[in-house]
Amino acid sequence: MTSCKAQLASKVKLTLMQAWRERWTEIQWAIELKKLLAAYSGESVDIAEILMQQALVGSSPNQLILSYLKHSVLSLRLSDFRQSMMAQESRQSMMTQEYFEIMDNSSRSIVSILERKPVKGLLQIARMDSPEDYRDFEQSEMNARGIMSQIPLSTMSDEAREKISSALTLLSKLEEQEICNEAVLEVIHAPIIPTINGLVALEAVLNTSSDIQPFVDQVLMISRLMKLSMSQLCLEIFRACFMGFMDTCDFSEDLQWATFTLLKVPRILNNMKQQMSNWEMNYDVERGLNMLLEYTHLLDQTDIKHSCDMMGQFITELQKAKVLSEDQKNTFSQKRMEQRSLLRQSDISGSNESKSFTRVTQAESTVSNILKSLDSDPIRNSDQMVKVLTIMLQGHSFDVLRLGAASAGQLHDFMSKLIRINELASHTQASNDTVRLSQWSQLFDVTFLMVVSTFQQHGLEIALPSRENEASVVVQWAQLWLPENGKYKNCELVTGEEQDKVDYILKLMLSKAEITPCGPIQSYKELIKYLPYALQEVIYAMEHLSISMEQVKDIIDNICKQNMKCFILVCITYLCSYMNMVGAHAREKPLLMLEMLIAPQGIDMKQIMQTIVDNIVFDILPEGHAQRPVRRYLLSSKETNSRAISETLRLSFNRGWLNLESIHKLDQLLSIRGPDWFCWEMVEHILTNSHIEDSSQSLSLAVAIVHLDLERLTVSLVRRLLPRLLATPDSGPLADPKGYCLAKLCVLCITAKVGQKEPYVRRFHRGVTDGDLDMDQDEIEPQPAKLRKMSEPQLTLSLEEFNLDAIADKEDGEGLPSYDVKEPLNKALVNLFSMMSTILTANKLTPRTWFIVSFLKEVIRCGGQHTRFIMQFMPHNMLNQVMRALPGIFSDEEILRICDLTTVTGRKNAAKAITVNSVTPPLDILNWS
Numbered sequence: 001m002t003s004c005k006a007q008l009a010s011k012v013k014l015t016l017m018q019a020w021r022e023r024w025t026e027i028q029w030a031i032e033l034k035k036l037l038a039a040y041s042g043e044s045v046d047i048a049e050i051l052m053q054q055a056l057v058g059s060s061p062n063q064l065i066l067s068y069l070k071h072s073v074l075s076l077r078l079s080d081f082r083q084s085m086m087a088q089e090s091r092q093s094m095m096t097q098e099y100f101e102i103m104d105n106s107s108r109s110i111v112s113i114l115e116r117k118p119v120k121g122l123l124q125i126a127r128m129d130s131p132e133d134y135r136d137f138e139q140s141e142m143n144a145r146g147i148m149s150q151i152p153l154s155t156m157s158d159e160a161r162e163k164i165s166s167a168l169t170l171l172s173k174l175e176e177q178e179i180c181n182e183a184v185l186e187v188i189h190a191p192i193i194p195t196i197n198g199l200v201a202l203e204a205v206l207n208t209s210s211d212i213q214p215f216v217d218q219v220l221m222i223s224r225l226m227k228l229s230m231s232q233l234c235l236e237i238f239r240a241c242f243m244g245f246m247d248t249c250d251f252s253e254d255l256q257w258a259t260f261t262l263l264k265v266p267r268i269l270n271n272m273k274q275q276m277s278n279w280e281m282n283y284d285v286e287r288g289l290n291m292l293l294e295y296t297h298l299l300d301q302t303d304i305k306h307s308c309d310m311m312g313q314f315i316t317e318l319q320k321a322k323v324l325s326e327d328q329k330n331t332f333s334q335k336r337m338e339q340r341s342l343l344r345q346s347d348i349s350g351s352n353e354s355k356s357f358t359r360v361t362q363a364e365s366t367v368s369n370i371l372k373s374l375d376s377d378p379i380r381n382s383d384q385m386v387k388v389l390t391i392m393l394q395g396h397s398f399d400v401l402r403l404g405a406a407s408a409g410q411l412h413d414f415m416s417k418l419i420r421i422n423e424l425a426s427h428t429q430a431s432n433d434t435v436r437l438s439q440w441s442q443l444f445d446v447t448f449l450m451v452v453s454t455f456q457q458h459g460l461e462i463a464l465p466s467r468e469n470e471a472s473v474v475v476q477w478a479q480l481w482l483p484e485n486g487k488y489k490n491c492e493l494v495t496g497e498e499q500d501k502v503d504y505i506l507k508l509m510l511s512k513a514e515i516t517p518c519g520p521i522q523s524y525k526e527l528i529k530y531l532p533y534a535l536q537e538v539i540y541a542m543e544h545l546s547i548s549m550e551q552v553k554d555i556i557d558n559i560c561k562q563n564m565k566c567f568i569l570v571c572i573t574y575l576c577s578y579m580n581m582v583g584a585h586a587r588e589k590p591l592l593m594l595e596m597l598i599a600p601q602g603i604d605m606k607q608i609m610q611t612i613v614d615n616i617v618f619d620i621l622p623e624g625h626a627q628r629p630v631r632r633y634l635l636s637s638k639e640t641n642s643r644a645i646s647e648t649l650r651l652s653f654n655r656g657w658l659n660l661e662s663i664h665k666l667d668q669l670l671s672i673r674g675p676d677w678f679c680w681e682m683v684e685h686i687l688t689n690s691h692i693e694d695s696s697q698s699l700s701l702a703v704a705i706v707h708l709d710l711e712r713l714t715v716s717l718v719r720r721l722l723p724r725l726l727a728t729p730d731s732g733p734l735a736d737p738k739g740y741c742l743a744k745l746c747v748l749c750i751t752a753k754v755g756q757k758e759p760y761v762r763r764f765h766r767g768v769t770d771g772d773l774d775m776d777q778d779e780i781e782p783q784p785a786k787l788r789k790m791s792e793p794q795l796t797l798s799l800e801e802f803n804l805d806a807i808a809d810k811e812d813g814e815g816l817p818s819y820d821v822k823e824p825l826n827k828a829l830v831n832l833f834s835m836m837s838t839i840l841t842a843n844k845l846t847p848r849t850w851f852i853v854s855f856l857k858e859v860i861r862c863g864g865q866h867t868r869f870i871m872q873f874m875p876h877n878m879l880n881q882v883m884r885a886l887p888g889i890f891s892d893e894e895i896l897r898i899c900d901l902t903t904v905t906g907r908k909n910a911a912k913a914i915t916v917n918s919v920t921p922p923l924d925i926l927n928w929s
Contacts, residue, residue, distance in 0.1 A: 008040050019064055026067040033068055104160050107167035114170045118918035121892035125911050128901040141171045183227040184861045185748060187700045190656050193236045194697055195222050197657045198704025200240035204260035205663050206708075208458060210409035212264060214756065216271045218707060221755045225748065225862065230279060234269070234288030238314075239295060240657075241265065245302045245310060247659045249632060251396060254306065258360045259403040261314060266321030267407075285323055289315070289332055296339055303340065308357055311336045317361060359397075363404020367414060370401065374417040378424055382439040385421070389446045393608055402454060415454055415463050422447035423472040426525040428517060441516070441564060444524050448474055448566040453608050455482060456615050473525040481532070481573045485671070486619040488580035491532070498533075501526060505534040509555045515562055524564075531567060532574040535593075539578065542589045549592075556596040565609055572597050572613055576620045594620075598627055633664035635672075642681060645669050649685045653698040658705070670708055675716040683721055683742065692737040699741050703748050710756060711825070714749040719828035722746060723835055731847040736854070739847055743854035751866045753825060829873040840881035853882060853889055860897045867897055874898070876905050883913055888920040 015036060019029050113119050127134045145168055148161070187193060196219060203215045223233045241261040248254045273281045293299070293311075302310045312333055319329040359366075370388065378385055392398050405411040425444035428437065451474045454462060460478055463469040470476075481489055501520050505527070508515050517523050521530070538555060541547040559567055575594045579587045598613055614629035621628040623637060635644055644665060652662045670678045686702055689695040706713045725733055725742075734742070821827065836852045859870045879898055882889065890898065895913045900906035 004040065008036075011036055016062065016064060024064070026064065026071075029064045030068050030071050100156060100160055103164055107163045110167040111163075111170060117892045118914050121896060121914040122911060124896055125901060125907050125914075129907050137171075141168060144168060182861070184225040184858065185222070185700060185703065185744070186226060187696050189693060190697045190700070192239065192656060193226065193228070193232075194656050194701035195226070195704045196228075196233065196236040197240045197243070198701055199707060200237055201244060201658045201663060202704065202707055204241070204244055204257055204264075205660060206667065208256070208259075208403060208406045210407055210411070212268050212271060216268055216275070217755060218752065220272065220275070221752060222703070225751070230284040231287035231291070234285050235291045237265065237268070238288055238292045239298070241314075242292075242295075242298050242302050242310065243657065244660075246298070246305065249660070252399060253660060254357075255360065255396065255399055255403055258357050259363075259407050261310075262317045262357070262361050263364065263404065263407040265314075266317050266323050269318075269323050270321060281323060282325065282328065285318065286328055293332070293335055293339070299336070299339065300343055304343070306357065309336070309340065310357075313357060313361060359400050360404065363400050364408045364410075367401055367405045367408065367410055371410065371413060371417060374414075374421065378421050378443065382436070382443060386439050386442045386446070389443070389450070393446060393449070395607060398450060398453070398608055402457065406458065411454070411458065412462055412465065415451060416466055416469055418447045418451050419463060419469050419472045419474060422451060422474050426473045426528070427523045437516070438563075441524070445564045445566050448528075449569070449608055449612065451475075452478065452482065452566075452569065453612050456612060460484070473528055477528055477570070481570070481577060483573070483576065483616055483619070488577045488620070491536075491574060491577040491581055498530065501530045502533040502537065505530055506537055509534060509538075509558055510551065512554065512558045515559070515564070515567060528566070528570055531570050535571055535574050536578070539590055539593070543586070552593060553596065556593060560597065568597055569609070569612060569616075573616055576616055579620050595627060633661050633668075635665060635668050641669055641673055641677075645678070645681045646685060649682060652705075653685070653701055656697050656701065658701070666705060667708060670713075675709060675712040676720050679713055679716040679721050680724075683717070683745070686741060686745070687733050687738045689741075690738070692741070695737060695741040699745055702745060703752070706749050707752070710749070710753055714753045715824045715828050717746055717749055718825065718832055722832055726835055726839060726848055726851075734847040734851040736847070736850055739851040740854045743851055744858050747855065747858040747862060747870070750825070750829070750870060751862045754866050754869050826873070829870065833873050833875060833878065837875045837878045837881065840878065840885060843885065845885060849882075849885055853886060856882070856890075856898065857894070860894050863897075868900075871898055872900065876909060879909055879913055883916060888917060888922045890917070891922065892917055 012033070015032055018024075019032070024032070114123075148164060148168075153161075185195065199215065199218055199222065203212075207215070219233065219237070222228075223230070228236075241257065244257040245254070245261070248257060269281060269285060273279055299311050315324065315329050315332045315336075318324045319326060324332075370392070373385070373388055376385070392401060402411070402414075405414045422444055425440045425447065428440040428444065451463075455478050460475070460482075463475050481491075483489065504520050505515070515527065517527065521527055538547065538552065542549075542552060559571055562568075572594065575590050575597070579590050579594070582590075594617065598617060617627075618629050618631065635641070639647075648662050648665045648669075652658055658666075666678075682702055682705065686695065686698045689698060706717075722742075733739070821830070836855075839848050839852065856874075859867055862870075879890075879895070890913070892914050895910055895917070899910035899913070901910060
């Protein structure tokens with residue numbers, strides 16, 4: 001042991017000497033010394049004593065030894081520090097787990113809070129009340145998502161991450177709360193959708209113009225309310241077209257359906273695509289056609305009736321309009337060909353009718369070519385123009401071209417060019433050039449008939465937008481004489497200083513000469529103008545026995561033998577107007593003249609001429625007259641209007657779709673009796689059903705029927721019918737499920753009217769003006785002499801004055817309603833809600849109360865802007881009245897839809913109602929669907 005100690009001390013000393021000589025650094029010295037000491041680590045040597053002895057040699061301590069000792073001491077401390085850091089790291093890991101646990105508990109708390117509907121509803125109100133705070137809330141939610149994305153996956157379990165993400169997702173979805181996603185309108189057991197089918201029928205039969213936008217808006221609205229898929233909507237439109245083909249009875253009706261199906265339907269589909277850019281049109285149309293092919297019997301019967309491949313023509317037009325691809329077209333054509341192969345060849349062989357359908361598909365291009373031809377100079381090309389126009393009058397060619405031009409939106413241009421040519425020809429004067437005079441006479445005659453025929457089908461409005469057209473002879477004559485909608489013009493004429501021209505025409509008529517411009521009559525324009533005056537002189541002469549019947553017969557024969565068939569038309573029109581003005585005793589002689597004029601003459605162009613004449617004389621000739629035209633869909637004078645509409649509605653509702661007879665009869669009844677009577681009869685018929693299954697089909701079809709004149713019928717329903725039912729002592733019609741169906745009908749009609757961008761009347765009759773609506777609204781029912789005083793502020797039921805304070809009792813700083821109180825529907829809704837509020841103040845639970853609740857619930861189910869529009873007319877205290885009568889009848893989501901959260905009053909009412917709901921069990925006894 002002593003030798004080891006001496007040996008170690010010697011080596012330490014030698015190492016120190018070497019370090020001093022070689023000027024080692026402290027690190028190098030420590031390394032060498034450590035190696036030396038390591039060699040004696042197993043010996044019992046007092047290393048500390050040896051180091052101390054060497055350190056204290058000399059006058060001062062050895063710095064190398066001291067630095068090593070310092071290093072040793074620090075090494076011991078470093079080990080302690082390392083252990084301390086490890087302990088700290090362990091505590092940090094424990095804290096991280098605590099953080100995750102806090103986050104997990106917070107996420108569970110958020111989910112638990114948001115699952116409570118009252119809290120969720122109040123948060124919605126708070127969002128509208130403090131938008132700035134809500135933006136801070138949204139920013140915090142986004143920041144939390146950002147932090148979550150930065151946390152490594154390994155530091156957090158998947159379960160915890162999923163919980164936190166779910167909580168953040170719930171927070172992000174606070175803005176909107178969806179009501180029940182059920183269909184507002186549905187047909188429980190019908191094989192077709194009566195509403196869509198009825199709308200298609202009304203559009204095809206009653207709208208011959210090119211304006212398809214209202215129809216597109218309406219079917220998209222109905223499909224949204226019914227939750228129909230686009231493929232189902234396509235099927236309903238396609239099937240309705242083929243059902244329409246099966247319902248026709250003459251070629252003019254076939255042309256209407258062919259024009260709609262082959263020309264308009266492709267445009268309708270493309271219009272839908274423009275409105276819904278994300279719609280996969282090809283896919284849904286393909287599915288719709290595949291479903292249509294399953295109705296083999298319908299397609300076969302259509303082909304047999306018209307002796308052509310209607311499905312094939314329809315598919316071809318869809319492909320031309322780029323609705324279908326070429327491959328899709330070929331696939332469907334092959335499928336339909338396989339179906340047609342099972343039919344007898346004799347049943348589907350071609351006919352003239354099928355050729356006319358082919359012309360329908362070519363009508364648009366043909367009209368474009370004709371328009372170019374009509375742009376040429378009539379003076380230079382009068383002979384060619386006469387040939388073209390004469391060919392157009394053969395058979396049904398003009399009807400095909402007219403419908404094609406109307407569907408393509410070119411009818412106004414077509415009419416303007418015909419009117420221009422007619423006006424040029426009307427100035428034709430006497431000339432030695434008989435050929436040229438004959439050509440211009442034919443031009444005038446043919447264009448006159450074409451324009452008048454178009455006026456009868458589409459109204460004078462088709463020509464009026466142009467000032468040049470208004471100044472033309474044919475338009476001025478039509479405005480003065482041509483009957484409109486069965487109404488004849490006043491024929492009290494004053495001839496004035498032009499008597500010489502009238503006398504000259506009389507001379508021509510009595511002399512059996514050709515009636516052409518000559519003498520004082522300078523043009524056909526003057527002939528058309530003064531011919532009625534001449535006929536008037538003949539009538540006066542007959543009444544005073546100044547002319548014999550033989551002379552009258554000669555005059556009529558002379559007129560009928562003229563090459564100018566428009567003269568016959570002018571005379572017939574005047575006679576009808578004259579007969580309409582005079583009494584029954586004075587009609588005998590003009591009636592004899594009229595009978596002579598409309599007797600078969602074997603004249604050319606019989607088709608268009610006969611149609612024009614039939615339309616003019618129909619309403620003036622007495623019923624049962626031998627020469628009175630036959631009208632297939634005319635209302636019978638032997639049955640009352642009430643019986644007629646009752647029978648028509650009964651058959652239509654049982655059938656589930658509108659046929660041509662029903663459409664025409666309903667259109668006539670609406671025109672004759674007005675919207676109030678029409679609405680009452682229709683609703684009365686719907687309310688005869690006592691089961692919801694029976695009512696659903698009637699209700700669905702009634703929604704389509706209202707589109708005959710949507711605005712006036714909706715206003716009548718809300719303004720007249722509902723107040724009448726709510727005020728009557730008998731509350732039976734409002735008892736569920738009748739009241740439920742009535743509420744649904746009202747809301748659907750209002751929603752459809754709100755969704756209608758512009759006023760639109762789909763009827764044969766003239767468009768409804770604002771004056772008509774105002775006139776309807778002025779017919780106010782008499783008010784009782786005494787009214788019970790109510791504690792609640794009331795609205796007057798007069799549409800001239802409004803107690804706006806009752807519907808707009810706002811907080812300070814809030815303005816009055818922004819809607820137009822002069823709008824008829826707005827007036828009606830204001831009064832309806834006022835009446836409902838008055839009923840609720842009675843504090844009685846009656847069928848009227850349930851009707852009001854059903855009405856509000858249906859409004860809520862419509863959703864979106866339609867709910868907001870209707871609810872803006874509701875008095876602010878009406879919600880509290882309903883909830884006092886029926887606590888828990890509305891869910892929190894429904895309350896938020898009822899109240900206007902953009903106003904302080906609306907937010908207060910909503911918060912109050914939701915708070916009451918939180919302590920009230922839900923009441924759900926109105927589910928009749």
